Amino acid sequence: MRRLTIAIAAAFLAVPAFAQDLSGPDAFADIADETERSVALFDEMGKVLTHPRCLNCHPVTGGPTQGDDMHPHSPPVVRGDADFGAPGMNCSTCHGTANMTLTDGHGSIPGHEPWSLAPVSMGWQGKSLAEICAQIKDPERNGGKSLEQLYEHNAHDGLVGWGWDPGQGRAPAPGSQEIFGQLTRAWIDTGAACPAG
Amino acid sequence: MTAFTVNGRDYDLDIDPETPLLWVLRDELRLTGTKFGCGIAQCGACTVMLDGMPRRSCVTPIGMIEGSEITTIEGMEGPEIAAVQSAWTAIDVPQCGWCQSGQIMSATALLQQVPKPSDEDINNAMAGNVCRCATYVRIRQAIHDAAKTLEG
Numbered sequence: 001m002r003r004l005t006i007a008i009a010a011a012f013l014a015v016p017a018f019a020q021d022l023s024g025p026d027a028f029a030d031i032a033d034e035t036e037r038s039v040a041l042f043d044e045m046g047k048v049l050t051h052p053r054c055l056n057c058h059p060v061t062g063g064p065t066q067g068d069d070m071h072p073h074s075p076p077v078v079r080g081d082a083d084f085g086a087p088g089m090n091c092s093t094c095h096g097t098a099n100m101t102l103t104d105g106h107g108s109i110p111g112h113e114p115w116s117l118a119p120v121s122m123g124w125q126g127k128s129l130a131e132i133c134a135q136i137k138d139p140e141r142n143g144g145k146s147l148e149q150l151y152e153h154n155a156h157d158g159l160v161g162w163g164w165d166p167g168q169g170r171a172p173a174p175g176s177q178e179i180f181g182q183l184t185r186a187w188i189d190t191g192a193a194c195p196a197g
Numbered sequence: 198m199t200a201f202t203v204n205g206r207d208y209d210l211d212i213d214p215e216t217p218l219l220w221v222l223r224d225e226l227r228l229t230g231t232k233f234g235c236g237i238a239q240c241g242a243c244t245v246m247l248d249g250m251p252r253r254s255c256v257t258p259i260g261m262i263e264g265s266e267i268t269t270i271e272g273m274e275g276p277e278i279a280a281v282q283s284a285w286t287a288i289d290v291p292q293c294g295w296c297q298s299g300q301i302m303s304a305t306a307l308l309q310q311v312p313k314p315s316d317e318d319i320n321n322a323m324a325g326n327v328c329r330c331a332t333y334v335r336i337r338q339a340i341h342d343a344a345k346t347l348e349g
């Protein structure tokens with residue numbers, strides 16, 4: 001019995017502390033004020049935007065981080081001119097076109113085609129949701145995207161989608177890309193308001 | 198079946214597509230110049246060229262390399278590898294030698310892309326190649342020496 005209790009406790013402890021659900025836009029339908037609703041929708045999107053699966057490759061300085069505790073990438077890597085690592089050791093030196101489960105059965109090397117860091121103008125680590133919101137809407141910093149293109153990106157981009165299919169040994173981002181896309185749609189349709197800084 | 202070339206030779210192998218390329222190189226093709234160190238992309242001993250770019254073969258399922266050109270240390274050719282080879286032997290870089298095939302592949306890739314690398318370039322390119330004998334000082338020296346030879 002004692003063994004069983006410990007096993008059950010361990011199973012619960014193994015669930016990462018940040019594991020959380022993502023509500024769809026309907027959950028915010030009763031917020032009468034449109035701007036308030038928009039902010040609430042963005043706050044919900046923030047659960048994805050600030051999840052380690054997304055943040056790890058949106059660093060502000062230096063190279064990527066990894067793991068749920070966002071420790072520095074091992075081996076040490078740098079951003080490089082093309083957000084793709086250094087000459088002689090690019091991201092693709094290790095990261096392939098799909099996740100690869102390690103032969104020892106423990107964990108995986110994440111992969112996707114393409115695979116690279118988000119540009120430094122899209123670095124989010126350590127930023128508040130208000131800052132991320134301003135940044136994500138600013139074509140100067142979001143890769144020249146209109147809000148419509150931002151919706152496309154959030155709803156359908158493959159590398160964004162990797163966040164929900166991160167390979168063995170990694171907790172996925174909350175919810176699904178579909179819900180994240182719906183939230184983005186609803187946020188834009190309500191005026192794409194940002195939380196107060 | 199997975200079709201690819203290794204050192205210019207065509208292969209069409211019926212192997213589980215999940216099998217790491219390193220296993221195929223060493224166990225099937227008997228190209229044992231490429232070493233196993235960790236199997237988890239942490240040491241660089243298994244580095245080969247995949248379509249001309251360095252790649253850790255221990256985390257490369259062969260299903261991923263359909264149609265690709267692989268070059269192992271046995272098949273390397275060109276001015277950079279020649280310069281690296283003579284710089285390496287001139288100052289006896291290796292100690293036990295286990296990591297050296299990977300070191301040489303990474304150093305050659307670096308010189309192909311940056312003909313006159315700075316210490317920082319070397320740090321960045323070689324950070325994924327671990328040497329338990331700590332030959333790092335000689336590796337750095339030999340890369341600089343090879344760059345000088347390439348300058349002519």
Ligand code: FES
Nearest residue numbers: 234235236241255
């Ligand atoms: S054996 Fe591939 S990186 Fe160590």
Ligand code: FES
Nearest residue numbers: 293294328329330
């Ligand atoms: S020479 Fe022995 S591990 Fe590098």
